[in-house]
Amino acid sequence: VASVGHANPEVVEAVRAQMSRLSTHTRYLQRGVVEFAEQLLATFPAHIGHVMFTNSGSEANDLALRVARTWTGGTGVVVTAEAYHGTTDLLATVSPSVHATFGTDPGVRVVPRPSARLAAAAGQEVGDWFADQVDAAFQDMRAHGTVPSAFLADSIFSSDGIYPNAPGFLKKTIDVVHGHGALFISDEVQPGYTRTGETFWGFMRHGVEADLVTCGKPMGNGLPVAALAGRAEVLARFGRDVPYFNTFGGSSVPIAAAQAVLTFVQREDLLASVHRTGTALRDGIDALTAGRPDVDEVRGAGLYLGVELVDAADAPDSATALRVVNEMRRRHVLISVAGQGNNVLKIRPPLVFGDAEVATFLDRFADTLDAVDRHPRSPR
Numbered sequence: 001v002a003s004v005g006h007a008n009p010e011v012v013e014a015v016r017a018q019m020s021r022l023s024t025h026t027r028y029l030q031r032g033v034v035e036f037a038e039q040l041l042a043t044f045p046a047h048i049g050h051v052m053f054t055n056s057g058s059e060a061n062d063l064a065l066r067v068a069r070t071w072t073g074g075t076g077v078v079v080t081a082e083a084y085h086g087t088t089d090l091l092a093t094v095s096p097s098v099h100a101t102f103g104t105d106p107g108v109r110v111v112p113r114p115s116a117r118l119a120a121a122a123g124q125e126v127g128d129w130f131a132d133q134v135d136a137a138f139q140d141m142r143a144h145g146t147v148p149s150a151f152l153a154d155s156i157f158s159s160d161g162i163y164p165n166a167p168g169f170l171k172k173t174i175d176v177v178h179g180h181g182a183l184f185i186s187d188e189v190q191p192g193y194t195r196t197g198e199t200f201w202g203f204m205r206h207g208v209e210a211d212l213v214t215c216g217k218p219m220g221n222g223l224p225v226a227a228l229a230g231r232a233e234v235l236a237r238f239g240r241d242v243p244y245f246n247t248f249g250g251s252s253v254p255i256a257a258a259q260a261v262l263t264f265v266q267r268e269d270l271l272a273s274v275h276r277t278g279t280a281l282r283d284g285i286d287a288l289t290a291g292r293p294d295v296d297e298v299r300g301a302g303l304y305l306g307v308e309l310v311d312a313a314d315a316p317d318s319a320t321a322l323r324v325v326n327e328m329r330r331r332h333v334l335i336s337v338a339g340q341g342n343n344v345l346k347i348r349p350p351l352v353f354g355d356a357e358v359a360t361f362l363d364r365f366a367d368t369l370d371a372v373d374r375h376p377r378s379p380r
């Protein structure tokens with residue numbers, strides 16, 4: 001969330017200046033929101049031509065599903081097994097990782113995480129295998145009388161355990177989605193805004209056309225601002241047919257923050273910096289974990305890395321993962337866990353992470369691994 005650094009002076013000043021001038025709702029058009037919309041749309045491929053602003057990633061995803069359903073006339077949605085897409089009642093039906101509330105919508109189908117190992121076990125390459133899973137899900141949905149509306153996915157599959165895979169691996173899957181008449185909603189709350197170090201948006205790594213794109217977390221450096229962008233014709237029709245007003249979505253101050261953030265990201269060329277720093281971080285983690293029997297795999301793209309921990313029987317080891325998270329916290333480095341088994345260390349620093357921060361991280365990670373080796377059981 002603190003994408004361009006805590007207390008970034010340019011964001012602070014933009015917010016102060018806007019707050020001193022005008023801070024109001026979006027019933028009347030303001031210059032700031034129009035200018036920011038143009039600046040944001042310029043980060044997309046040409047087919048993405050409209051944008052709507054919301055207050056959170058959840059609101060953006062909820063709206064995306066409404067738009068997809070309106071456009072396709074269908075209701076069916078395919079998501080991954082550990083997906084998380086937000087807080088609303090509708091999103092709970094497409095967020096299997098929120099177990100308590102998942103499973104109430106008969107039109108929702110779940111596919112496994114796009115793991116190269118799962119694919120290999122089935123004798124397939126991951127791109128082909130995942131496309132087959134998505135195809136089977138849509139076919140089953142149709143066989144039960146539900147018309148497809150969307151494949152909703154985070155292209156780095158973060159809550160599934162961080163599976164960015166090689167650029168291009170989603171190509172076949174998105175062809176399948178479009179073949180079923182559904183839209184691809186790319187949830188870019190995690191992989192967007194240069195996070196992968198390869199392209200500004202995660203879906204662009206794969207050379208595919210997302211129909212709708214949602215974003216939130218990094219946009220306002222902590223202020224609540226999020227967006228739904230999409231094909232011009234899709235959002236134009238929704239705008240024409242469905243009355244939609246959002247008091248604070250796109251309001252003056254969050255948009256000023258968002259404009260300052262995006263300007264910083266572009267001027268400082270954070271895409272290149274994320275690539276460079278992410279490579280250094282990955283190399284360092286690879287070196288520290290090489291040969292460790294408890295590290296099953298290191299995965300990631302740019303500044304989004306996952307380290308999968310397993311026990312002596314090769315089963316997910318969430319106890320050790322949580323232990324590492326807490327040992328790192330004691331050393332003032334915040335990481336988390338992801339994946340079905342809560343055993344994948346989720347390492348996702350601010351986009352402005354530099355060489356000095358990488359060195360600090362690696363130093364404390366090495367210390368943490370030592371501590372885990374010295375006392376395999378966490379002291380209670």
Ligand SMILES: Cc1ncc(COP(=O)(O)O)c(C=O)c1O
Nearest residue numbers: 056057058084085086154189216
């Ligand atoms: C992939 C993904 N989508 C959507 C959301 C929801 O965004 P928000 O918390 O801004 O509502 C999150 C939040 O963590 C997320 O990780």
